[in-house]
């Protein structure tokens with residue numbers, strides 16, 4: 001198994017921490033992982049993205065030009081990464097703020113109303129976990145129990161009481177993701 | 184097995200320093216390595232191991248604190264990124280001249296000048312040719328994973344002590360910022376005063392006790408004959424390193440017709456390029472120098488008898504390529520390919536370059 | 545009435561000085577840097593010295609200050625702006641040379657350069673933006689960080705035993721005979737900005753009279769580094785920074 005993922009959106013949407021939880025979940029099931037963020041002042045209110053790779057074998061390059069999955073959370077990121085999805089790969093996006101939706105015909109496209117569902121849950125901070133849940137529904141590359149362990153490992157102790165809420169949000173993502181196009 | 188964690192390279196090196204028993208860290212914030220001092224300040228190692236951590240007023244000061252700490256026989260470390268390392272070179276030259284063990288970490292970003300904060304490998308010359316003034320070399324290790332960022336603290340420091348010579352970990356923004364799985368080693372106690380006396384008593388400035396002559400740490404020698412002799416001694420040390428301390432990793436070289444040569448994060452990208460090229464039926468191998476000084480000159484010279492050409496792949500305008508050419512001595516064509524200024528080459532670009540510059544060239 | 549009917553010369557209440565470029569500033573919302581840029585630009589316009597002014601920018605969030613003021617600029621290495629200014633002003637004594645520096649730049653890595661430039665009494669203006677933190681690199685401790693103030697390199701709050709006391713550079717340089725005018729201001733209200741502008745004007749006027757170094761500190765906010773909203777940053781500044789860094793003219797000779 002090898003899954004190469006780009007997660008991209010605004011700074012503050014929890015893009016980096018979502019990638020970290022995914023990577024930790026991979027470690028919990030003995031996989032090799034890498035997590036490579038964009039960094040620097042461009043993050044100041046601008047875009048943030050992270051490349052996450054989970055693999056059964058040693059990972060060569062942590063930096064990639066094409067991806068199995070792109071998780072896209074704003075228009076700039078869609079413009080930048082739509083073309084980077086491998087043919088037959090997956091593009092998952094939140095339509096909130098998207099003015100020109102993905103147009104590729106050779107990839108699988110899914111939609112998750114993450115911002116809306118988070119508002120319904122009454123906590124905008126659950127947003128990134130809803131997105132993660134949607135992704136794991138499409139590609140169940142890590143087991144639920146390992147996601148829970150991943151959460152425990154990546155959240156500081158004082159936030160552990162929030163783990164049930166996070167798991168609930170992941171379930172919400174599972175239930176709410178919609179397929180737009182399959183190839 | 185030690186403890187498994189997901190960490191950034193910068194965090195891992197800080198944690199490894201605490202666990203290895205480093206006595207003092209001196210730094211100044213600069214992107215992309217500020218997490219080193221941030222991690223240390225959050226970890227408060229002074230409460231746990233007694234390790235001292237200082238945010239200095241500048242890199243000039245940080246490096247001179249390193250010099251002072253090293254003169255006391257303490258295990259000392261500093262880290263920075265390219266513009267900051269340029270400022271540290273003054274003290275580094277003194278440390279080399281005074282023959283002290285110390286560790287400098289450079290998480291390289293693109294230059295020249297203020298340049299970019301994005302990753303690069305454009306400080307190779309500065310690292311391996313000395314960098315500061317005078318005839319000296321650092322022991323230079325180039326990690327290509329977060330695990331090696333952690334492991335090389337001990338590996339370099341042991342050599343620094345063995346040769347009484349400053350060492351450098353030459354990393355870059357990718358390895359510093361990337362998170363990977365790391366297995367952390369167990370804690371080692373810091374050297375006690377008695378151990379320092381036993382190991383370094385002949386030179387460390389720990390206070391003149393009646394049982395010994397005074398120790399003077401200096402890089403000054405006004406008599407030219409003696410200074411030349413001192414230089415001979417340094418050169419003999421470097422020669423011994425060349426003979427006994429070279430480390431490298433070779434992959435698929437047995438049947439290789441072409442060779443990629445790359446260090447650090449570029450070697451990771453080359454691995455992927457090698458996979459792509461092999462899928463196309465091109466017999467490519469990869470030689471990755473782990474020590475940049477001493478350089479795997481002998482290994483490259485041997486491979487020059489086997490392969491038809493070599494491509495040095497660096498995130499720079501081509502620096503290591505010169506050392507490869509020296510090693511190969513004209514036997515086969517040696518070319519350079521690389522993106523720089525903060526741009527990272529892709530595996531496809533490397534395969535293209537190999538085909539254009541070496542195979543057809 | 546439609547908007548286009550209102551856009552008329554006679555209705556003009558405020559016009560941006562031509563010394564400011566049209567480039568969109570990269571600063572965070574509420575950042576003090578932008579306001580101070582504007583004030584300096586207005587003084588340059590009012591004194592009609594655009595052609596004779598050379599700005600020297602630091603390394604810090606204002607490293608790109610040269611994008612915003614329509615004058616000649618030099619971009620120094622971290623902390624070294626006063627050294628560049630020394631040479632520039634001595635080689636071109638008729639020019640108006642100023643440095644624009646953050647607290648990390650001026651009070652930490654460049655402490656030696658600023659002390660010696662002030663001590664030599666270089667005929668320059670120094671604008672010192674004190675936001676108590678390293679904004680650009682992501683909120684590390686500066687020499688000016690207040691006791692107990694959390695930053696990414698003092699995550700439990702600045703501990704005096706570990707990192708020494710917050711450094712009052714302005715009082716320090718006021719002690720040097722080379723300085724002629726030393727003042728501390730702020731820029732959080734229209735009134736404060738007016739006072740700041742008067743001081744900067746005076747500093748540039750001192751260059752005409754070859755009086756030595758004029759040094760103006762601006763107590764500032766950094767909402768990103770402080771992890772507060774712009775509004776809360778102003779309140780925090782007034783409650784915590786002003787008592788330790790009192791505003792006013794410290795020296796005027």
Ligand SMILES: Cc1ncc(C[n+]2csc(CCOP(=O)(O)OP(=O)(O)O)c2C)c(N)n1
Pocket residue numbers: 211212213214242266267270297602603604605606622645646647648649650673675677678679680681686766
């Ligand atoms: C030699 C060197 N060391 C470190 C840095 C990294 N660096 C860039 S800006 C900065 C601090 C800026 O803080 P300050 O002067 O307070 O300006 P602010 O961003 O707060 O306005 C540092 C440490 C550098 N560019 N060069």
Ligand code: SF4
Pocket residue numbers: 570571572574575576577605675679680765766767768769
């Ligand atoms: S980080 Fe601070 S100093 Fe820099 S632009 Fe933002 S508010 Fe201003």
Ligand SMILES: [Mg+2]
Pocket residue numbers: 604646647648673674675676677678679686
């Ligand atoms: Mg500052």
